Amino acid sequence: FELERLGVHDSVDAVFPPSELATHLADLPVAVDVIGDDEIADCDAVVTIEYREALLELDWIHSIQAGVDRFPFDDLEAANVILTNSTGIHDRTVGETVAGYLLAFSRRLHDHVANQQERRWERPEWDEAFTLPGKTACVVGTGTLGRGVAETLGALGVRVIGVRRSGDPVPGFEEIYANDDLLEAVADAEFVIATVPLTDETHHLFDAEAFDAMREDAYFVNVARGPVVDEPALIDALESDSIEGAALDVFEAEPLPEDSPLWSMDEVIVTPHCAAYTRDYFRDVGEIVRDNVGRLEADDEFHNRVV
Numbered sequence: 045f046e047l048e049r050l051g052v053h054d055s056v057d058a059v060f061p062p063s064e065l066a067t068h069l070a071d072l073p074v075a076v077d078v079i080g081d082d083e084i085a086d087c088d089a090v091v092t093i094e095y096r097e098a099l100l101e102l103d104w105i106h107s108i109q110a111g112v113d114r115f116p117f118d119d120l121e122a123a124n125v126i127l128t129n130s131t132g133i134h135d136r137t138v139g140e141t142v143a144g145y146l147l148a149f150s151r152r153l154h155d156h157v158a159n160q161q162e163r164r165w166e167r168p169e170w171d172e173a174f175t176l177p178g179k180t181a182c183v184v185g186t187g188t189l190g191r192g193v194a195e196t197l198g199a200l201g202v203r204v205i206g207v208r209r210s211g212d213p214v215p216g217f218e219e220i221y222a223n224d225d226l227l228e229a230v231a232d233a234e235f236v237i238a239t240v241p242l243t244d245e246t247h248h249l250f251d252a253e254a255f256d257a258m259r260e261d262a263y264f265v266n267v268a269r270g271p272v273v274d275e276p277a278l279i280d281a282l283e284s285d286s287i288e289g290a291a292l293d294v295f296e297a298e299p300l301p302e303d304s305p306l307w308s309m310d311e312v313i314v315t316p317h318c319a320a321y322t323r324d325y326f327r328d329v330g331e332i333v334r335d336n337v338g339r340l341e342a343d344d345e346f347h348n349r350v351v
């Protein structure tokens with residue numbers, strides 16, 4: 045297709061100012077403009093976070109997120125629209141966020157922050173704090189996020205094992221289990237970390253049975269998508285002390301409803317779907333878009349094509 049005008053949809057404002065990306069891409073041989081809903085039709089391609097039906101009229105949509113579970117693949121295919129995503133850039137950001145959660149739990153930083161709000165000088169119990177070397181983290185999903193998490197935790201001395209569909213080895217993981225052996229894989233891990241995309245297959249992958257299989261001192265981390273977890277089952281597991289705690293960046297309903305019990309649990313860290321945030325986000329997305337504009341000109345296959 046002919047690319048003359050590339051729109052940066054103003055919905056990306058949820059993650060970075062759209063004008064930063066438009067300026068970053070200003071040297072491309074096409075017009076790049078920040079656009080709202082009513083200007084979608086004037087573009088050939090749009091970079092966006094949100095889906096709009098008007099996008100079905102275009103040739104190419106680029107999602108600034110890696111997760112594209114909100115886009116209607118069948119409709120896009122029927123309308124002959126290419127969809128690309130932003131996988132491949134969130135390894136370090138999410139890896140560091142997960143390392144932060146683990147360090148908060150091991151060094152009790154979340155308790156200190158909570159105490160500080162109350163001007164309370166309170167030391168941990170003698171047996172609460174611990175260190176990470178030698179602890180096991182089971183990372184479920186070994187793509188960009190999984191590998192970034194493995195690398196960051198590996199540098200902290202954590203023993204990292206993984207779960208993927210094939211069960212084949214992956215660099216950076218000491219051991220890999222196949223999906224069928226998920227319950228066995230999580231059983232010996234102090235940390236279980238979800239890094240899979242949301243698909244029919246991963247919907248409620250972490251259910252009551254999975255939480256039952258975890259150690260009582262296990263912390264569960266979700267930086268994937270809310271619905272990969274049966275949230276009531278997770279809440280039950282936390283309330284019944286069948287696992288120790290959780291760090292959650294994503295939820296079945298976002299924003300997390302004010303009345304969710306997860307807000308007020310001592311051993312739960314809630315973050316507002318920002319595990320991949322960085323001031324360089326627009327640059328990282330920009331490089332994927334730039335690369336694909338070059339590929340289009342050279343008549344090569346798009347990178348990160350989903351549909």
Ligand code: NAD
Nearest residue numbers: 110111131185186187188189209240241245267268319320
């Ligand atoms: P990716 O495509 O690099 O990796 C996904 C991996 O999951 C691939 O290796 C794939 O083979 C594997 N996979 C797919 N289905 C599976 C299944 N049923 N069982 C086991 N493994 C399966 O994507 P990524 O960049 O690593 O992102 C993964 C997901 O994380 C995204 O789809 C998105 O939903 C989520 N995400 C969340 C944030 C956040 O802010 N919290 C940021 C980026 C990505």
